[in-house]
Amino acid sequence: xxxxxxxxxxxxxxxxxxxxxxxxxxxxxxxxxxxxxxxxxxxxxxxxxxxxxxxxxxxxxxxxxxxxxxxxxxxxxxxxxxxxxxxxxxxxxxxxxxxxxxxxxxxxxxxxxxxxxxxxxxxxxxxxxxxxxxxxxxxxxxxxxxxxxxxxxxxxxxxxxxxxxxxxxxxxxxxxxxxxxxxxx
Amino acid sequence: xxxxxxxxxxxxxxxxxxxxxxxxxxxxxxxxxxxxxxxxxxxxxxxxxxxxxxxxxxxxxxxxxxxxxxxxxxxxxxxxxxxxxxxxxxxxxxxxxxxxxxxxxxxx
Numbered sequence: 001x002x003x004x005x006x007x008x009x010x011x012x013x014x015x016x017x018x019x020x021x022x023x024x025x026x027x028x029x030x031x032x033x034x035x036x037x038x039x040x041x042x043x044x045x046x047x048x049x050x051x052x053x054x055x056x057x058x059x060x061x062x063x064x065x066x067x068x069x070x071x072x073x074x075x076x077x078x079x080x081x082x083x084x085x086x087x088x089x090x091x092x093x094x095x096x097x098x099x100x101x102x103x104x105x106x107x108x109x110x111x112x113x114x115x116x117x118x119x120x121x122x123x124x125x126x127x128x129x130x131x132x133x134x135x136x137x138x139x140x141x142x143x144x145x146x147x148x149x150x151x152x153x154x155x156x157x158x159x160x161x162x163x164x165x166x167x168x169x170x171x172x173x174x175x176x177x178x179x180x181x182x183x184x185x
Numbered sequence: 186x187x188x189x190x191x192x193x194x195x196x197x198x199x200x201x202x203x204x205x206x207x208x209x210x211x212x213x214x215x216x217x218x219x220x221x222x223x224x225x226x227x228x229x230x231x232x233x234x235x236x237x238x239x240x241x242x243x244x245x246x247x248x249x250x251x252x253x254x255x256x257x258x259x260x261x262x263x264x265x266x267x268x269x270x271x272x273x274x275x276x277x278x279x280x281x282x283x284x285x286x287x288x289x290x291x292x293x
Contacts, residue, residue, distance in 0.1 A: 164251065171258070175271045
């Protein structure tokens with residue numbers, strides 16, 4: 001049993017260093033976008049959890065070509081798989097309402113850059129991909145990509161994964177110490 | 186969405202229940218049942234209530250995972266006979282760390 005705990009704790013300590021990291025400090029409705037190979041994960045917080053009432057759009061910044069994503073969810077986030085290389089803007093067709101009380105801007109879209117070749121990529125089962133979107137994107141006339149910006153600053157949040165691991169490892173060490181002390185008595 | 190959520194819940198339960206049962210020698214069946222109930226409750230709360238009040242992925246992960254560890258430890262401590270706080274903390278932290286690591290590996 002002790003060996004099992006040691007192996008487990010070694011494993012989680014390693015995982016703490018391998019954990020991914022990203023940060024998005026904006027408060028209020030905001031996009032948090034992460035890219036892994038050809039898959040883009042688009043999370044919206046405050047509102048906009050997958051599947052949302054409004055269609056999620058992907059616009060190629062260079063060509064302006066826009067597609068609508070069929071909602072393919074990973075928990076509360078959208079997944080856009082097999083995205084060709086390029087720089088994209090992801091935003092809802094019905095933008096978030098301005099949240100003047102938020103400590104950061106309300107965004108029209110979030111940006112992602114994909115640089116991996118997608119020719120051999122296949123969509124996951126259940127992912128219906130994208131369809132062409134012929135209407136104008138809501139941020140067409142926006143110069144800064146913001147619905148509004150109260151401009152009051154915001155607090156930066158660090159990556160969560162290492163904290164989760166270190167907290168849990170701390171709890172495990174504390175529990176082991178308590179048990180060892182009790183056994184010594 | 187529900188398929189993805191249910192997959193995540195089943196993976197979480199499949200990992201956490203055996204760990205909790207393993208840690209609580211002599212009361213495995215009862216603690217496995219406690220784990221099933223507690224983990225399902227915290228999982229539901231984390232995925233359907235928490236996103237309404239957090240504003241970033243970091244907050245979602247931090248608040249959700251840490252609260253799950255604390256709440257589940259409390260449930261295990263109060264359900265164990267005799268009441269064993271250190272074993273409950275160990276079970277909860279070990280189970281949640283392993284399932285979180287599995288989530289990072291399997292889902293990313």
